[in-house]
Amino acid sequence: GQEARPGDVQLAGQPAAGARADAAMAPVQNIYGRSHLSLNGRWSYIIDPYENGFYDYRRQAFDASKSGKGGFYDDRKPKDKGDWVEYDFDRAPTMKVPGDWNSQAEKLQLYEGTVWLRQLFEADPKPGRRYVLYFGAVNYEAHVYLNGKKLGMHRGGFTPFQFDATAALKKGRNVVVVKADNTRHQDAIPTVNTDWWNYGGITRDVLLAELPATWIADYKLQLAKGDARRLQGFVQMAGASPAQKVTVSIPEAGVTFAVQPDAKGRAVIDVPVKPLVYWSPQQPKLYAVEFSGGGDKVLDRIGFRTIETRGQDILLNGKPVFLRGISLHEENPLIPGRLRGQGDMRMLLQWARELNCNFVRLAHYPHSEEMTRLADEMGLMVWAEVPVYWTISWTNPDTLREAGRQLTDMIERDRNRASVVVWSVGNETPIGEARNAFMGSLVRTARGLDDTRLVAAALEIHRRGRDITIEDPLAQLIDLASFNEYAGWYWASNAEMLDFRFDIRLDKPVVVTEFGADALGGYHADADTRWSEEYQDRLYQNQFRMLSGIPGLRGMTPWVLADFRSPRRQHPYFQDFWNRKGLISDDGKKKEAFWTLKKHYDEVEKRYG
Numbered sequence: 238g239q240e241a242r243p244g245d246v247q248l249a250g251q252p253a254a255g256a257r258a259d260a261a262m263a264p265v266q267n268i269y270g271r272s273h274l275s276l277n278g279r280w281s282y283i284i285d286p287y288e289n290g291f292y293d294y295r296r297q298a299f300d301a302s303k304s305g306k307g308g309f310y311d312d313r314k315p316k317d318k319g320d321w322v323e324y325d326f327d328r329a330p331t332m333k334v335p336g337d338w339n340s341q342a343e344k345l346q347l348y349e350g351t352v353w354l355r356q357l358f359e360a361d362p363k364p365g366r367r368y369v370l371y372f373g374a375v376n377y378e379a380h381v382y383l384n385g386k387k388l389g390m391h392r393g394g395f396t397p398f399q400f401d402a403t404a405a406l407k408k409g410r411n412v413v414v415v416k417a418d419n420t421r422h423q424d425a426i427p428t429v430n431t432d433w434w435n436y437g438g439i440t441r442d443v444l445l446a447e448l449p450a451t452w453i454a455d456y457k458l459q460l461a462k463g464d465a466r467r468l469q470g471f472v473q474m475a476g477a478s479p480a481q482k483v484t485v486s487i488p489e490a491g492v493t494f495a496v497q498p499d500a501k502g503r504a505v506i507d508v509p510v511k512p513l514v515y516w517s518p519q520q521p522k523l524y525a526v527e528f529s530g531g532g533d534k535v536l537d538r539i540g541f542r543t544i545e546t547r548g549q550d551i552l553l554n555g556k557p558v559f560l561r562g563i564s565l566h567e568e569n570p571l572i573p574g575r576l577r578g579q580g581d582m583r584m585l586l587q588w589a590r591e592l593n594c595n596f597v598r599l600a601h602y603p604h605s606e607e608m609t610r611l612a613d614e615m616g617l618m619v620w621a622e623v624p625v626y627w628t629i630s631w632t633n634p635d636t637l638r639e640a641g642r643q644l645t646d647m648i649e650r651d652r653n654r655a656s657v658v659v660w661s662v663g664n665e666t667p668i669g670e671a672r673n674a675f676m677g678s679l680v681r682t683a684r685g686l687d688d689t690r691l692v693a694a695a696l697e698i699h700r701r702g703r704d705i706t707i708e709d710p711l712a713q714l715i716d717l718a719s720f721n722e723y724a725g726w727y728w729a730s731n732a733e734m735l736d737f738r739f740d741i742r743l744d745k746p747v748v749v750t751e752f753g754a755d756a757l758g759g760y761h762a763d764a765d766t767r768w769s770e771e772y773q774d775r776l777y778q779n780q781f782r783m784l785s786g787i788p789g790l791r792g793m794t795p796w797v798l799a800d801f802r803s804p805r806r807q808h809p810y811f812q813d814f815w816n817r818k819g820l821i822s823d824d825g826k827k828k829e830a831f832w833t834l835k836k837h838y839d840e841v842e843k844r845y846g
């Protein structure tokens with residue numbers, strides 16, 4: 238049979254294709270704004286390291302056999318007392334969805350492989366309506382079955398996907414079964430080696446959404462690039478009769494206009510607009526926006542702002558801004574595990590606000606849609622990134638396609654979020670011909686999809702004697718001189734680092750995307766003692782002194798908001814599988830350096846406003 242390419246959403250009965258075969262199956266814009274049933278809650282699970290529920294004893298996939306039966310997705314029960322069935326979801330343990338599995342059972346903490354998850358739900362499908370089964374994210378490969386029927390598979394651990402569930406959905410009780418597999422692969426995005434925990438499972442919301450026969454599949458509404466007096470974007474209709482007029486209105490701003498989609502359901506938006514209240518961290522204004530047409534209606538809350546660079550300045554709504562940022566993972570150190578809901582997300586963004594940040598780097602992969610919506614609401618600008626991290630398989634075209642797919646899915650999902658100001662195509666990737674071509678292709682993909690935001694990447698520095706330089710050709714293609722720089726930790730010590738100078742010859746705003754030091758919360762010593770809060774604190778102070786020598790410095794996102802788990806971090810006492818570069822420890826306590834960074838940001842704010 239035909240193999241789905243990595244990252245593609247493949248539907249039962251449809252051939253795999255490089256791009257999505259059917260535009261209607263692209264994730265629906267603003268899924269939370271549709272009528273839907275949440276399938277979150279406790280799901281039964283079966284740990285299946287040998288993929289016993291997927292392959293028979295000759296290693297043939299059950300779902301590729303003639304009957305398609307035999308896999309755990311049948312959710313079979315013994316027919317009578319003599320029947321032979323070796324699995325039983327009804328008597329299996331349960332775990333929370335959304336939620337990584339590693340944090341929910343001791344057996345699963347270090348597990349990499351297949352886990353089957355099952356949920357039961359009641360439905361009452363109405364004729365003429367379309368039903369889609371939506372997943373916010375499953376890490377990494379998901380096979381999805383509804384009432385024993387395969388809906389499709391998806392690869393990629395941090396982007397949403399959905400399947401048409403209309404044909405398989407029943408009145409009454411329904412069974413959804415997911416085979417989730419978090420095995421790492423060299424050719425995947427990310428690859429085998431990262432500095433974060435490979436959390437498996439259904440880590441974000443699962444929804445069953447209901448759509449009318451013709452629906453508003455996608456839209457973008459933003460200010461035009463560098464022009465606060467024009468709204469631009471598009472509307473994409475799908476379903477039975479997509480060429481129906483769509484009305485867009487922003488009642489509070491007195492804006493209403495209509496667009497006429499073509500036969501493919503596409504309509505371009507390009508209209509002048511009176512001055513609006515522009516979105517900014519000081520005033521994160523969101524307007525209620527209504528799209529209606531073809532019998533469908535969607536409400537969204539959208540902020541309007543411009544973001545651009547001019548020489549070494551970053552201009553937000555035309556005014557210079559300094560990005561007072563912090564990097565963060567999608568992890569709650571108190572669980573510890575992936576964020577499970579809005580409360581967790583609010584806690585992290587609130588910590589960022591307490592640091593007096595106006596910017597967050599959502600490292601190193603797309604965080605959830607709820608997170609960027611919350612950033613919109615809380616007034617935090619966002620750097621959004623794809624997990625093109627370290628040593629990707631640069632020469633494999635499938636790997637590039639997968640990276641492009643994840644980047645596309647992230648941009649398509651979040652392009653109405655005013656908070657998102659930077660698309661990042663990767664982190665600390667090693668310079669080389671194949672890699673330069675790969676990254677260049679991602680930059681073009683990002684620009685092709687969205688010309689209203691900055692495109693960047695977290696680069697690496699070079700040292701020439703005492704000079705710190707940027708020599709990466711990728712720097713020419715992106716909008717920021719953005720790099721990670723570990724003076725005082727991976728090279729030089731607190732005592733030595735001040736002997737180094739920056740020599741950055743790029744006429745672009747400089748944003749230092751990482752620096753930092755491990756400190757075990759509560760461990761106190763002098764500033765020359767590794768792992769102490771004092772060492773980390775001194776390193777921050779020294780960094781501010783070093784960075785003040787960069788004339789074009791326009792922002793930073795130190796590494797990192799909170800301690801996070803990483804299998805690479807082996808020191809039995811100071812780390813114990815934790816990266817300790819957090820400004821907040823795994824018990825939620827602020828370390829000394831937290832207050833030093835806050836004080837610094839208070840001063841920066843006085844200078845820049």
Ligand code: GCB
Pocket residue numbers: 432601664665721751796816818
């Ligand atoms: C980096 C990486 C980040 C790591 C960090 C570290 O440069 O971008 O993912 O966690 O350094 O702590 O070494």
